[in-house]
Amino acid sequence: MTDTPSVAPAEQEKQRAASAALHWVQSGMLLGLGSGSTAAYFIAHLGAAVRAGRFQVQAVATSLVSEALARQAGIPLVEPRRGMRLDLTVDGADELDAQLQLIKGGGGALLREKVLATAANSLLILADSTKQVRQLGQFPLPLEVVPFAVPWVLDAVTSLGGHPVVRPDRTQPAQPARTDQGNLLVDCHFGLLPDPAALARELEQIPGLVEHGLFLGLAHAALIGQGEQVLLYRRGQEPQLVELPARP
Structure with missing residues (x-):
């Protein structure tokens, strides 16, 4: 995928971050493939590299949509098994702050995304510059909820000040x-979250709430497209400029 003048700036930033992420891939890796538009760009770039013989990798996907994209791209997929550790999971985010705390789940895949983030030795986040925030909470916090428990979960979240809404099908x-x-x-x-960790603990106590979209302490690094550049962010470090692959 190459940038074109007709592509929106945020989409160009996503593409550049996804392309730069190939620097983190090595042959022999077992990868976790994220969901969403930025992860889709990465899957496409990775598939092209696999088909060209640049990498020999296997992968597990965080959603059925990403599984289909990976198969179309020619990326070999494997089933989860006991003892499996992923070398690297590459995923997007709906929001991230300077400490690489995340809100995820806008695409509805937060449960499998958190499973693969936790099962990976390293989680690399890809994002465009609009996803960076000083404080989490502008983006609605997604929850995955067992259908039977929805009324009680809505009551419990309301008591926490969350103003919950059941998401309609698109x-x-x-x-x-x-x-x-x-x-x-x-x-x-909820609005801005002054203490995401405290909220996560409260949510984890609600029966029937399968998973929440706060990803805290899981991301090891983030590649963020900012205009014509991609910057690498790590907790407690100054961002570093990433060299982008040469265009063909």
């Missing part, structure tokens, strides 16, 4: 959106 708005596991998605409007 193609059939009269129906609720469902995850790959068949659960429902609830978007919570």
Whole structure:
């Protein structure tokens, strides 16, 4: 994928970050493939490199959509198994702050995304510059919820100040959106989060709430497209300029 003048600036930034992420891939790796538009760019770049013989890798995907993209791209997929550790998971984010705390789940794949983030030796986040925030919370916090428990989860989140809304299906708005596991998605409007860790602990106590979209202490690094450049962010370090692959 190459940038064109007709592509929106944020999409160009995503493409550049996804292309730069190939620097982190080595032959023999077992990779976690994220979900969402930025991860899709990475899957396309990785697939092209695999087909060209540059890498020999295997992967596990965080969603059925990403699985399909990986198969189309020619990336070999494997099933999860006991004892499996991923060398690297590459994923996007809906928000990230300077400490690489994240909100994820806008695409509805937060459960599998957190599973693969936790199962990886390293989590690399790809994002465009609009995803950077000083404080998490402008983006609604997604929850994955067992359908039976939804009324009680809504009550519990309301008591925490979350203003929860069951997410509608994009193609059939009269129906609720469902995850790959068949659960429902609830978007919570807390506003800015002064203490994401404290909120995460509160949410984890709610029965029927399968997973929340706060990813804290999981990301090891982030590649963020900023205009014509890509910067590498690590916790507690100054950002570094990343050399982009030469265009063909």
